[in-house]
Amino acid sequence: MTVGVTRENIAIVLQRPRYPENIGSAARAMCNMGFHRLIVVDPGIWDEERIRRLATHAAGAVVDGIERFDVLSDALAPFGHVVGTTARLGGQRPVLKSPEVLAEKLIDLSRNNPVAIVFGSEDRGLTNEDLKYCHQLVNIPTTGFTSLNLSQAVMVICYCLATATRSDPPAFTPRLAKxxxxxxxxxxxxxxxxxxxxxxxxxxxxxxxxxxxxxxxxxxxxxxxxxxxxxxxxxxxxxxxxxxxxxxxxxxxxxxxxxx
Amino acid sequence: MTVGVTRENIAIVLQRPRYPENIGSAARAMCNMGFHRLIVVDPGIWDEERIRRLATHAAGAVVDGIERFDVLSDALAPFGHVVGTTARLGGQRPVLKSPEVLAEKLIDLSRNNPVAIVFGSEDRGLTNEDLKYCHQLVNIPTTGFTSLNLSQAVMVICYCLATATRSDPPAFTPRLAKxxxxxxxxxxxxxxxxxxxxxxxxxxxxxxxxxxxxxxxxxxxxxxxxxxxxxxxxxxxxxxxxxxxxxxxxxxxxxxxxxx
Missing domain, CATH: 1.10.8.590 (Helicase, Ruva Protein; domain 3)
Known part of the structure; x- marks a missing residue:
């Protein structure tokens, strides 16, 4: 038997997202990968219709459950571990070099701790002020063009968390010729x-x-x-x-x- | 020495995409992960302005280079290996259970062979007729809600292909039939x-x-x-x-x- 991350202890936090469509797409991506807790901090535009159009009906419950805050510090208050996402490598803070490495760490961490994964705004990412609240940073490796769409970044992280140490069901094998x-x-x-x-x-x-x-x-x-x-x-x-x-x-x- | 997939031999094929925004988002995701050949077959709407808005300036060259076809068989003619993406598991065709397994296979295959990865339309996916042209199917594992947004699916596949590496020396691969x-x-x-x-x-x-x-x-x-x-x-x-x-x-x- 293998174990994965404890999904119900992991929240996705969007810090100052500019476009409702990205909030909706992020909700859908989360739903695809079995994550349901979405926190939105100080959105540029709050337009539930535009959010729901991209979330699709299936992620309606994730949208219903969105927790909204005005400032990041309030949103992160209850979390035991906070991970920031960044397109930049280097600098003074240690950056996990891939979502897979993060996922491996979170398998144990998320078992008994609420974990927040924070994504910055579409144009600026997380500011230095935002990074102060993060225990750790993670980078999504890219080739050339580093700027991922916000909801695409959420998808990559959720996918990697969801697939970390999955146990493979045995494949069906028809009878081979003698x-x-x-x-x-x-x-x-x-x-x-x-x-x-x-x-x-x-x-x-x-x-x-x-x-x-x-x-x-x-x-x-x-x-x-x-x-x-x-x-x-x-x-x-x-x-x-x-x-x-x-x-x-x-x-x-x-x-x-x-x-x- | 580690080896990865040969990006320039891998094309993303969108079969009958309905929304220009998804074509643009797919182009951007490809660009993030270092893939540049995009083929679009029989799109529902061809609106270059809407495509480019989502592609962003950085993926402009991918959009410039889009190859358009009316029918899938023409689009796939030059490819030695064709992979279809499906949300369904089971049925009569063997389905690779994850993009990671696909990526590992393509490390050798893409070295000397043009490879196409085909994505179906937003509402219906690939039809049985489309599947006839595929050597192989791959499933993106989900939890609960199986329907990924088209460009999100492209991102997950491209991300997995981009990050797959292997340290083994590559096996010899003869030319595959086109x-x-x-x-x-x-x-x-x-x-x-x-x-x-x-x-x-x-x-x-x-x-x-x-x-x-x-x-x-x-x-x-x-x-x-x-x-x-x-x-x-x-x-x-x-x-x-x-x-x-x-x-x-x-x-x-x-x-x-x-x-x-």
Whole structure:
């Protein structure tokens, strides 16, 4: 059994978001990843209709539950651990270099502690004043263009928190072909390919080796071997039928017309 | 030394996106993560101003370079490996259970092969018809509410691809068959299988779907597609030869002996 972060102890905090659409998109992203506590501090515009349009109906409950504050310090008061997000690396504060590293830390921390993850405004990010309230900073690694859309940043963080140490359910595996089924398949395949002169009859093993390598690239399933054997049998049947058709036509075309 | 995916060989394909804003947001997310090739197929609305507003100035070059197509098959023709994104698990097709697993696979695959990652429309995702072109599907794991915003889904995939690294030396990867080579192979295969009556001519797609699933289990190499197409041609040749043999024998066996 594996454990992940304790989602109900983690809150997303948007500090001075400018656009209601980003609040709504953040709520939807949270909902996708199983997070439900959203705190909004001093928003530039509060327009619930625009928020809800991007949140979609599914994240309606997250929007209903939004906690609003005027100042960041009040919003963060009850939290035992506060993480700030930043596009900048370096400076005086230690920055966790990826959301994955953060997620690993939060698995233990969030078990018994309310944790806040704070995102700054779209244009300026978190100010030095805001950073004072953060125990820790995390950076989302980018390539070239560092400025993520606010709700995209929320998604990346929530995704990484949600997927940290997930236990994999065993994949469904259909029955694989037994060795004897494979051997018969290769016999029938060789016969069919010799008949259609795709492989040379004097040294079929040489010619078959490429096909064997191809099929060996994946463990063939019993059903797939059945398909291939069925096709081989149909090739032989087809040859016999065409022979009969030609034979009948040959008898009736005694006038010397060219064979079709 | 660590290796990652080869970004310049990876394209993001949006199939029938409804909203220009999502195209723009996807472009920005790509740009954040260092991906630059964006393909848009049959968009609901093409409004470059709305696209650019969400892309921001930084992703302007990605928007400039957008390749537009009317149909998905044309868009995918040059790609050696096509990955579809789906919110659904289960069903008959194998679905990679996370973007991380996909990313690990693409580290080798993207080195020498153009790879397309296809996202369906906001309301319906990828249809069964669209899925026919995909070698593989990937699911973004969610908790509860499975429907991700389109550009959020693009971000999660791009983020996972961008951050995947591996220290192993890369395995050798032969050239994979391009989508157009695969399409021709399926055409020739259908013709041959109809001829030998392995599939019913009135509904070949139904019968071919099992074979497509089989071949989709592994990325077919160009040389392997050549083998299969060669066999198909030989089957047709064989039918004609057998017909001629029967025809000649039919003329010479006037004494009523049974056809061999």
């Amino acid at each position: 060795r004897i089924e494979l051997d018969r398949m290769y016999e029938e395949l060789t016969e069919a390919l010799v008949r259609i002169e795709y492989v040379q009859p004097d040294n079929p093993d040489y010619w078959m080796s490429r096909l064997r390598r191809f099929f060996a690239r994946l463990p063939l399933r019993a059903g797939e071997v059945g398909i291939i054997r069925g096709i081989c049998r149909q090739i032989l049947w087809y040859g016999n039928r065409r022979y009969e058709e030609g034979s009948v036509d040959g008898k009736t075309m005694e006038d010397g017309r060219p064979l079709r | 989508r157009i080579e695969l399409d021709r192979m399926y055409e020739e295969l259908t013709e041959a299988l109809v001829r030998i009556e392995y599939v019913q001519p009135d509904n070949p797609d139904y019968w071919m779907s099992r074979l497509r699933r089989f071949f989709a289990r592994l990325p077919l190499r160009a040389g392997e597609v050549g083998i299969i197409r060669g066999i198909c041609r030989q089957i047709l040749w064989y039918g004609n030869r057998r017909y001629e043999e029967g025809s000649v024998d039919g003329k010479t066996m006037e004494d009523g002996r049974p056809l061999r």
